[in-house]
Amino acid sequence: MAELHLARDLEDKRVLDRNGREMGRVDRVVLEVTQNGAHVTAIEIGPSALGSRVHPVVGRVARGLEILFRLEEGRPVRVPVERIERVADSIKIDLTAGETEALAVEQRLRGFVRRFPGA
Amino acid sequence: MSAIVDVILGIVTSIGGFIEVGSISTSAQAGAEFGFQLLWAIGVATVMLAVMIEMSGRLAAVSRHTIDAAVRERFGISFQWVPLAAELAIDTLLLAAELGGAAIAVKLLTGIGFLWWILPIGFLVWLVLVLCGFSVIEYGLGLLGLVTLSFVYAAYRLQPSTHDLVRSLVPTMPHHDIVRYMFLSVSILGATVSPYLLNFYSSGTVEEKLTEKELWVNSTTAYLGICFGGTVSMAVLVTSAMVLGPQHITVDSYDQAALMLVPVFHRWAIALFACSLGIGCFGASVEIALNAAYAFSQALGWTWGASKPRPDAARFSSVFTLVTIAGVCVALIGFDPLRLTMISLALTVVIMPVVVLPFLALMNDSRYVNKHTSGPIGNTFLAALTVLGAVLAIVVVPLEVFGG
Numbered sequence: 001m002a003e004l005h006l007a008r009d010l011e012d013k014r015v016l017d018r019n020g021r022e023m024g025r026v027d028r029v030v031l032e033v034t035q036n037g038a039h040v041t042a043i044e045i046g047p048s049a050l051g052s053r054v055h056p057v058v059g060r061v062a063r064g065l066e067i068l069f070r071l072e073e074g075r076p077v078r079v080p081v082e083r084i085e086r087v088a089d090s091i092k093i094d095l096t097a098g099e100t101e102a103l104a105v106e107q108r109l110r111g112f113v114r115r116f117p118g119a
Numbered sequence: 120m121s122a123i124v125d126v127i128l129g130i131v132t133s134i135g136g137f138i139e140v141g142s143i144s145t146s147a148q149a150g151a152e153f154g155f156q157l158l159w160a161i162g163v164a165t166v167m168l169a170v171m172i173e174m175s176g177r178l179a180a181v182s183r184h185t186i187d188a189a190v191r192e193r194f195g196i197s198f199q200w201v202p203l204a205a206e207l208a209i210d211t212l213l214l215a216a217e218l219g220g221a222a223i224a225v226k227l228l229t230g231i232g233f234l235w236w237i238l239p240i241g242f243l244v245w246l247v248l249v250l251c252g253f254s255v256i257e258y259g260l261g262l263l264g265l266v267t268l269s270f271v272y273a274a275y276r277l278q279p280s281t282h283d284l285v286r287s288l289v290p291t292m293p294h295h296d297i298v299r300y301m302f303l304s305v306s307i308l309g310a311t312v313s314p315y316l317l318n319f320y321s322s323g324t325v326e327e328k329l330t331e332k333e334l335w336v337n338s339t340t341a342y343l344g345i346c347f348g349g350t351v352s353m354a355v356l357v358t359s360a361m362v363l364g365p366q367h368i369t370v371d372s373y374d375q376a377a378l379m380l381v382p383v384f385h386r387w388a389i390a391l392f393a394c395s396l397g398i399g400c401f402g403a404s405v406e407i408a409l410n411a412a413y414a415f416s417q418a419l420g421w422t423w424g425a426s427k428p429r430p431d432a433a434r435f436s437s438v439f440t441l442v443t444i445a446g447v448c449v450a451l452i453g454f455d456p457l458r459l460t461m462i463s464l465a466l467t468v469v470i471m472p473v474v475v476l477p478f479l480a481l482m483n484d485s486r487y488v489n490k491h492t493s494g495p496i497g498n499t500f501l502a503a504l505t506v507l508g509a510v511l512a513i514v515v516v517p518l519e520v521f522g523g
Contacts, residue, residue, distance in 0.1 A: 012191050014420050025191065025420035050419070054200045106421070109433035116436065118250045119429045 014090040015045055015079070015102075023102040026091060027076065028053060043084070043091070045102050046076030071108070074101035125327075126339050132261025133344025134268070134351060139403035140220030141213075141310030142352045143396055144460050147376040149303045150359030151369050152296070155279070155287035158353055160304040162288050164311035165349030169342050170500045171475075174482050174493060175317045176337035179324035182487040186318045188417040189487055190477045196418075202477070203418050205470040207442075210315055210411040212463040214446030217404040218244070219456030223373045224397030227389055234453055241447035244404045248439050253326045253425040256409065260402035267351050267395045273383040274354035277361045284357070305511050309464035311352070312504070314474040319410040322417070326426055334491070355379075372457055408446065412439035468511045475504055 015023045027050035030042040048066060052059025066072045077100045079093050086092040097103050113119055149157040175186055182189060191199050222236035247256065293300045320341075329337060362379045363370065370376045373396065380388035409425060416423035416435040423435040430436075450456075479501045482493040493501070 012195050014188075014192075022420060022422050027196070045420075047419075050196055053196050106433050109437050110430050113430045113433040113436045116249045116429055117246065 009087050010040070010043060010091070013087075015043070016090050016092050017095055017097040017102075018085075018093070019096060020092075021097050023077070023093075023097050023100070025050075030078065040081050042078045042080050044076040044078050045100075049076040069108070071101070071104050075104065077102045122333060122336050126336055128258055129336070129340030130344040130347065131265070132258050133340065134347045135261040135264030135266075136257075136399075136402055136406075137345070137348025137351050138264065138267040138270075138355070138395060138399040140217050140396070140400045140456070140460050141306075141313070141464050143220075143355055143376065143399065144370070144373070144457055145303060145306045145310045145464065146352050146355035147359045147363070147379065148370045149307065150356040150361075150379075151363040153293055153300060153303070154360045154364055155283055155357065156291060156293060157300070157303055157307065158284065158287035158356060159290045160307040161311065161349060161352050161356060164308045165346060165352070167308075167500060167504050168312045168316070168349075169345035170497055171312065171317055171478075171504075172320050172345055173338050173341035174478070174497060174501070175321040176324045176329070176341055177334060177491055178481060178488055179321035180329045180334055180337055181331050181489055181491050183325060184487060185321040185325055185413065185417050186478060186481070187414045189481050191418045191420075193481060193484065193487075194477055198477070199418060202470070202473040203414060205473060206314060206318075206414055207411055209463065209467055209470055210407050210414075211442060211445045211449060212459070212466065213313070213315070214404055214407045214411075214442065215449035215454075216456060216460040216463045217400040217407060218446055218450040219454070219459060220373070220400035221397050221404065222450070223456055224393040224400065227374065227377055227393035227396075233456070234451065237447055237450045240401065240404075241443055241450070244401065244408060245440060245443045247405050248408060248425075248443070249429060249436070251425075253323060256405055256425060257323060260398070260405060263398045264402055266391070266398055269380065269384065269391045269395060270351055270354040270358055273380050274357040274361075276383045277358060279357050279361060301514070305468055305514070306461060306464045308507075308511070309467040309471075311349070312471070313467060314470060315407055315410045317474070317478065318414055318417075319406055322410070322413040322423075326424060331489075331491075358383075370457075372455075404446070408439045408443045411442040412436070471504070471511075475501060 010026050010029055013026050015026060017023050024045040026043045027046060028044040029040055030044060031038045032041045048059050048063040050059075051062035063072070066075055079095065079100075083094045084091060085094045146161065149160070178189065179185055184192070187199075187203070190202070218237055218240055219233065221240045222233040225231075225236040225240070226233040251259070324337065358379045359370070359376070362382055363375070368375055368378065377389050377392040380392050384391050412435050413423060415421075415438045416432070421434045422432045424432055427435075479498070481487050482497065482501070485492055
């Protein structure tokens with residue numbers, strides 16, 4: 001993969017799955033530091049990853065809420081860098097949203113929203 | 120042909136949607152206390168709003184990004200959480216103020232205390248959000264809001280001196296209550312240039328799939344719609360100045376403001392005022408709750424859209440539901456709606472710099488707006504607004520204490 005500028009090309013960009021479905025944004029970038037320098041190994045999607053960038057306490061609170069609502073499994077969603085297909089206006093990955101827990105909250109709330117009038 | 124219909128509808132609904140609790144309260148108070156002297160403040164704020172609305176539409180049409188989505192990408196969450204949190208807090212306060220305004224309107228019609236109406240109105244707001252698509256919300260409520268043209272008719276019938284009106288478009292200092300005068304000019308700015316309008320407009324541009332080729336639709340709608348809308352606000356001030364001012368009635372409550380239409384509409388005056396206030400506040404309530412959901416969903420990269428089936432955007436739908444509940448709860452505390460409005464407007468001015476500064480950077484970033492970067496006039500306007508906002512933010516709190 002060509003050289004990437006972390007802040008400009010990856011962080012906070014929209015993530016789309018193989019079918020073009022919105023999975024969220026790149027909430028955190030995972031780096032591996034070796035003797036040859038730092039390398040991006042994965043991107044993460046999820047409120048606990050996002051919160052930790054605002055303040056560690058916010059990240060812990062987000063994680064606590066995920067545990068409280070039993071949404072912690074598979075979250076934050078970690079996408080290995082090999083699965084990134086394209087980095088442009090948004091980031092396209094070679095996975096479907098259903099293969100991950102990225103839409104767990106959306107699916108949980110869908111049952112609630114279906115009870116809205118007219119839904 | 121369809122674009123021309125869009126422009127006409129956009130202009131008409133901008134006029135109908137311009138008046139809400141903030142513009143009625145600030146214009147009525149300004150007119151009653153200072154005559155025509157604060158007309159310039161409405162003029163300046165209206166032109167600023169028109170410039171910024173045009174820019175937010177241009178950003179959305181060219182980049183397919185709303186302001187909040189672009190700010191997240193360009194500045195990151197470490198910066199964005201500040202304006203986002205501020206926007207959500209102000210949206211909730213403004214929503215409570217608008218719900219209070221709508222409840223006062225029903226009280227004027229029925230005589231039953233306004234607090235009884237908060238919950239039913241909040242429920243109606245939520246029902247509109249759940250059942251209606253973006254076009255119905257935007258155009259339907261905007262068209263109903265044309266009842267606010269009754270203020271323009273009233274101002275016309277009262278025959279103000281053209282010379283006095285024109286002279287008032289140039290700022291002058293008052294002979295009395297300078298602090299109060301400054302506070303009202305700040306409030307007028309806060310009431311007119313509401314930050315929520317910017318992201319709401321850019322979201323609407325994306326929802327309506329406006330493209331770069333249709334930028335003329337965006338600029339025509341923004342400039343004409345907002346400027347004509349500003350004349351309704353001016354009409355409230357003129358009517359108040361000519362009716363309430365000479366009788367030394369100061370607007371301490373909406374009940375007193377309602378009297379301004381009596382000389383022109385006689386027995387229909389209170390009903391017309393109540394309909395104008397009620398429809399304006401109801402429309403603004405729907406837009407504010409919707410904007411909170413837009414802002415949150417776009418910043419976090421969730422599926423969003425008022426035109427999507429609600430279960431397909433469940434998190435988006437849950438946010439407008441929660442914000443509506445929060446607004447209802449704040450309104451039910453029973454703060455005086457007029458006081459709550461003035462505090463919300465003052466806080467709006469406080470957060471203006473954190474909203475406008477990143478917006479200014481985006482409008483000069485060719486990665487987002489290609490060759491359509493803002494020209495020197497737009498830049499100067501936005502920079503002036505940002506500096507003014509920062510200065511006013513420092514000044515407005517003591518002004519509120521000593522002048523409010």
